[in-house]
Amino acid sequence: MAAIETVAVIGAGTMGNGIAHVAARSGFKVILYDIDQRLLDHAVSTIAKNLDREVAKSKISADDKSSALSRIVPTVQNSALAEADFVIEAVIENFETKSKVFQVMDEIGRPSVILASNTSSISITKIASKTKRPDKVIGMHFMNPVPMMTLVEIVRGLATSDETYETTKQIAESLGKTPVQVNDFPGFVSNRVLMPMINEATYCVMEGVGTIEAVDSIMKLGMNHPMGPLALADLIGLDVCLDIMDVLYSGFADSKYRPCPLLRKMVDAGHVGRKSGRGFYNY
Secondary structure, rough: OOOEEEEEEEEOOOOHHHHHHHHHOOOOEEEEEOOOOHHHHHHHHHHHHHHHHHHHHOOHHHHHHHHHHHHHEEEEOHHHHHHEEEEEEEEOOOOHHHHHHHHHHHOOOOOOOOEOOOOOOHHHHHHOOOOOOOHHHHEEOOOOOOOOOOOEEEEEEEOOEEEEEEHHHHHHOOOOOEEEEOOOOOOOOHHHHHHHHHHHHHHHHHHHHHOHHHHHHHHHHHOOOOHHHHHHHHHHHHHHHHHHHHHHHHHHHHHOOOOOOOHHHHHHOOOOOOHHOOOOOOO
């Protein structure tokens, strides 16, 4: 693996700031890029608070926290991304938005640089086709919250090279994560299994099979899930869940992936979960 010292994270939202957090804590210089300065400010503040929690739990020292924060360079200038040795995109789950990011990074980044996407469902092969380096495009799907969750689902597109996979696997391990390889199909493994469960739980509520609390209690107490599927949907964001169900539905053209009308109605109402203050539950 070529020496990778500087990691660029594109997108300073929930996933982006979590990825920046673990990369900086693991000793990488992190260029955290977003078009919105307010999002960058909020991201750095969130990372500082989360590092404080780790200090309080004696997971890291106060010096470790200071060092990690000093390695993060927030910027709204995309020219700064030319310095990156490895790129992780973490913008919204929308193909057009992601493809624009990859086209820009294809121009800015050195030809040897790997471009990874944190997409949770969109085709890596399709994203890679928008670049001149499809062999260097790969999926690197982190789980939320990134600092706590150990899995990284590594998704190989049709053209992804073995060298790109091995480098990405080593990066994931250096971040303290456990990489698991999957191939490029809609939803990969994680969301192909998880999202239909959340969707079916929503149907149970819509059809009056059980209350929200009943559905979550049954899955927690009966299936030993740490969190019920509807509370989990609120944590992920109902808008994100709907986007992924739409990818599954269009990707497989199979009615079993049809998004629940209640899920769509809640998203239309702006009731998208914790981030809006209201979803299946009120926050």
